[in-house]
Amino acid sequence: MTASRAADGRLDARPSAAPAGPPPEPGVTALDLGPGAEVLLAVPPGEVVALLVFFHGAGGSAADALRAVAEPAAARGVAVLAPTSAAATWDLIAGGLGRDVAVLDAALADVLARLPVGRVALAGFSDGGSYALSLGVANGDLAEAVTAFSPGFVAAPGRYGRPRFWISHGTDDRVLPVERCGRRVAASLTADGYEVGYHEFAGGHVVTPDLVDDALRWWLDG
Template identity: 70%
Template sequence: MAAPRRAADGRLDTRPGPDPAGPPLPPGTTSLDLGGRAEALVAVPGGPSGARPLLVFCHGAGGEAAQSLAAVGDVATARGVAVLATTSVSTTWDLLAGGLGRDVAVLDAALQEVAAGLAVSRVALGGFSDGGSYALSLGLANGDLFEAVLAFSPGFVAPPGREGRPRIWVAHGTHDRVLPVERCGRRVAQQLSTAGYDVTYDEFDGGHVVTPGLVTAALDTWLGPSG
């Protein structure tokens, strides 16, 4: 089935805001009903009601939404940040598997469900490995939605277009044997800096991983140390 034109352009239509129209999403993890085989999970922090930051997170190749929540969910929700994660339709994201379309459409549908039930103050897009590359590429094309892009061990950046000027955080391990830092993280950070983006590059002594410390550093860059 051909992807909708908008999805094929990599553009997302949904804009979550502070005044959801539907019943509230409960605290904890909820599986969103998107129809068909599409899978999406949202983790909502407990605590006082009110608009919250929303982090959309993309898993690595061969992963699924639950792995995204396992990687970043505990640290994020402890900071009062809700996390939305979808599972790629194929073994990796559509941009790397034939072209943008189906995963963009699923993500837009998931954002629509979240926007109906969660008051959102600000939105960032993040991801790990292939998901990091996807987050950078989709994030630059939707900088009017995502104010920051948080990329853990990305391989490349290939936006279908550019809209807005999101802030960029990139982390990469010096001992990464999956996506070597010299031709991946360092190169991506330099490309984005040269293009005029506000880039924070965090090179660490480690491999192809997401750690709680890195998640904290990413959130600090996005929200501020006490955000």
């Protein structure tokens, strides 16, 4: 991936009908992508039907992402790819797209060369939700869907493809208030002509197992 592609938020990796590499073992493994790149892959036992990329919230990690979604995803046969941001939050928010996009693209290239899946979605919580939305708009030719839990905004450098969007937000969110964040983001994407499922719940700035189940069901069964 070139620096200009990373700065545009574009991902080059694509699924393969016939992956060449040995399939990843079930369980959680750390990808070897070089110094400073931390990416975890959680593979469920049995048939893997799809790949979910999940971005943690500010100050979080790949391990936090897996704790939030790996178990419900495994129950649906979904592998989870979870990168850790190079800075305290994602590059889009911490100065501009670049390193995190490049690491993600390398991780996707590695996994998609070994995992026979045709369905890919992006997801995230809080800052990670904003990142998933923004990269989803910029990479709708890769990600068929985006699920964002308590996001703050969407700021895509470009638009490619027509992914579907699912957004949840707590009505008592004190970190990213629902009126200026979840509602505004959902309205903006809808006005741009995207299919948007928007769900408000009585609660704060959280991602819960039932919300993850709802998002997975919306994506896989919709």
